[in-house]
Amino acid sequence: MSTGAYTQTGRATGPRSGFWRRFGAVFIDGILLSIVTAILIEILHGAGGYAIGVIVAVSYYTYFEGGPTGQTLGKRALGIRVIDFDSGASIGYSRAAIRYVTSILSALIIYIGYLWMLWDREKQCWHDKTANSLVVPESAYPVR
Secondary structure (H helix, E strand, C coil): CCCCCECCCCCECCCCCCHHHHHHHHHHHHHHHHHHHHHHHHHHCCHHHHHHHHHHHHHHHHHHHHCCCCCCHHHHHHCEEEEECCCCCCCHHHHHHHHHHHHHHHHHCCCHHHHHHHCCCCCCCHHHHHHCEEEEECCCCCCC
8 A cells, every 4th residue: 555745844745536536425425415404304394404404514524524534425435535735634623614614615606616626736626725635545645
């Protein structure tokens, strides 16, 4: 198993996750969260279920991406993870929450914030930049 490379200042220089793996992970997570939200809407009859669904989504991404592995269930299934750009460690819960909220902004204007990674030198989306994070292959950056 290879490990990601770092500069002398600690910045990650190894491989980054590609667009389609990231897309697949978001798709899997979206399906899971949509099912939970649909159940909540059905049980609570409307807007209350939707509101709790939003809280569940924020909590889901914050807990899993801010945790030690940096992986949601979708990211785990596709072998990718979120790491701190400077240290390669977990981004922590507060930065994971910021990352999730800004991922909504990344989607607002025809998903340009998500597509940004296609021409960004570090393959970062807008929400990666705001949280100073990277999405990388787990095989290159194994959980420490």
